[in-house]
Structure formats: structure tokens, C-alpha cells
Amino acid sequence: MGRINAVFKADGAETADRYSISEWWLEPRTTGPGAHTHPEDDVFYVLDGTMSFFLGDHWVDAPKGSFVVAPGGTPHDFQNRTDERAGALNISVPGAFEPRMPGIVEWFLENPPGDPADA
Known part of the structure; x- marks a missing residue:
């Protein structure tokens, strides 16, 4: 996806649709999908670098080792x-x-x- 790469580690077929696990990598100075919502909960664990997450109405900078939760229905984004x-x-x-x-x-x-x- 250009400056973003995603790889699924566990998909619905492997988990009986109970959860999906994917790894997301963003090149330096890269925006994400934009603020969006969906019914699923999103849990993020920062593997490397610092990711910025939009949660509801504010941005949080999350360095390596951070754990971030976006409950279903919460507007969220990452960069x-x-x-x-x-x-x-x-x-x-x-x-x-x-x-x-x-x-x-x-x-x-x-x-x-x-x-x-630029956003």
C-alpha cells in the first residue's frame, strides 16, 4: 500500500473468526487511513519506532513497547x-x-x- 505494508499473522480461518492479527509497518513520515470507525476492537502493540494514534478526540504518541486500545465504535487512526x-x-x-x-x-x-x- 505504498508507504504502508501489512502482513496477516493469524486470519479468521485460523482463529474461527474470533480475532485477526496483523503487522503494520509505516515508512517515516507516513499518514495512515484517516480517522474511521468499525464495530471491532483494535488493539495495537508498537513493535518498533513511535506510532501516533488518534483515539476518539486526541492523538497519543506511542513508543516501542506501548499498548494502545481503540474500542469498537471509537474513531481512530494511526500515523x-x-x-x-x-x-x-x-x-x-x-x-x-x-x-x-x-x-x-x-x-x-x-x-x-x-x-x-501535509495532512
Whole structure:
């Protein structure tokens, strides 16, 4: 997805749709999908670098080792506002998130991630 890479580690078929686990990597100074909501809970664990997360009405900078929760229905977003690559493990509960990935990839092709300073 341009400056964003996602890899599924456990999908709905492996978890009986109870959860999905994916790894997301953002190149330096890369915006995410924009604020959005969905019914699933999103849990993020920052693997490397510092990710910025929008949760409800504010941004939180989360360095490596941080744990961030966006309960279902909460407006949320993520970005890498730093000059270093950053990554997070995402757990989506319940699962079956991955069937939406083709549409997400298509959206990013039409709306390439940019620099957060330009957003």
C-alpha cells in the first residue's frame, strides 16, 4: 500500500473468526487511513519506532513497547510522524478483518499515504 505494508499473522480461518492479527509497518513520515470507525476492537502493540494514534478526540504518541486500545465504535487512526520506520502488531476482535483488505488496498492506491505534516 505504498508507504504502508501489512502482513496477516493469524486470519479468521485460523482463529474461527474470533480475532485477526496483523503487522503494520509505516515508512517515516507516513499518514495512515484517516480517522474511521468499525464495530471491532483494535488493539495495537508498537513493535518498533513511535506510532501516533488518534483515539476518539486526541492523538497519543506511542513508543516501542506501548499498548494502545481503540474500542469498537471509537474513531481512530494511526500515523508515523517520525523520521524512522515504525511498526505495530494489530489484533482485531472479533476477527475476519482480512476479507476487507482488497478494498483497503484499493483505497490506499486511490489515496496514497502522505506526510503527516501535509495532512
